[in-house]
Amino acid sequence: MRELKILAVVVVLTLITYWGVEPFAHSQMHPHVEAPDYTFEDVQADITDVKALTGNAENGAILVQTNCTACHSIEAQGFPQIMDDASSAAAYGVVPPDLGTSGKLYNPDYLAAFIKDPAKASKTSHKFVDGKVHPMPGYGWMQPQEIADMVAYLQSIAPKEMTDKEVFKDACQRCHGIKYGDMKNGTMSAKTPVENIKAYMGKIPPDLSQYIRSRGAEYIHEFVNDPQKHLEGTAMPRVGLTHDAEKQVVSYMEKVGDSKKQEREELGPKFLIYLVIFAIFAWLWKASKWREVH
Known part of the structure; x- marks a missing residue:
């Protein structure tokens, strides 16, 4: 009987600790934030005129090729990268992405808002003050139809299917490495050289090999969708991924960092x-x- 009483006391104290102390400590260390917003509600007012239109992919092809391929590659459409990664990073601070998959990876409303005002859409306006400007110029001067056409073109050339690894490479690898993805050959290192990305971001973005274990999938979803929710003032931009693309990023991080x-x-x-x-x-x-x- 004494053993049962001792067991009861241990169980009660354990439950008090687990259901009382631990949740309180967690709430202090990880304050609640709003759930990820995959509709990007905050940019809707900026693109009302664009959303009311139907994009013309053929006209968008001309606009994208005229305005974007000086900095961005579209390898799948025969527009190779003009400068190598090191030269691009030195010129822009970070390697510009290939646009061939952007129509699949990014929410179309986010894309339209980003074309109009990159700093505002990515929530990095706080970085570009005192004469500093976003490396990509805003195209807010364009007609709404032209922006709708560009988005339509990017969607029309996007692949129908992508592996988790391909999504991670196109969405994250310009800034982040994930060395455990290929320890032997080093192909999963960040594309932007360390000295350039440090100058552009203010610090070296972390390697993401073990972030799925140290942060958890829920935190990563919230952070990628809007980094400012968890780390106000961070230099990391809101990426603008669709929910499906974001799930593929997390899936790849799980395969690499939590394979068991x-x-x-x-x-x-x-x-x-x-x-x-x-x-x-x-x-x-x-x-x-x-x-x-x-």
Whole structure:
């Protein structure tokens, strides 16, 4: 009977700690933030005139090729990168992305807002003060139809399917490396040289190999969707990914940084069953010994 009382006390204290102290500590260290917004509600007012129009991909092709290919490549459409990564980074601060997959990766409303005003759409206006300007000029001077045409073109040339790794490379690898993705060959290092990205961002963006373990999938979704929610004033831009593209980024990070997740989750119930069986045998053994004593 004494053992049961001791067990009850331990269980109560454990529950108080787990359900009382731990959630409070977590709420202080990780304050609640709003759920990710994949409609990008804050840019809707800026693109009302664009959304009311139907884009013409053929006209958009001319506009994109005329205004964008001096800095951006579109390899799949025969527009190679004009400068190598080092030269591009030195000129712009960060390697400009290839636009061939942007129509699939990025929310179309975000794309339209980004074309009009990159700093505002990406929530990095606080970086570009005192004469500093975003490396990509805003095209707010364009007619709404022209912006709609550009978005339509980018969507028309985007691939229908992409692997998780391909999505990560196009969405994240310009700034972030994930060295555990290819330790031997180093192909998953950040594309922008360290000295350039440090000058552009203010610090070196972290390698993401283990971020799925240290931060968790929910945090990464919230952070990618809007970094300012968790780290106000951060230099990391809001990326503007669709929900599906963002899930693929997280999926790739899990494959690299938490490859044993499924195996671990499958082992958990088996281990608990083992503990229950072990506890039953331990109790039976104890009962038999006490019967001998008495």
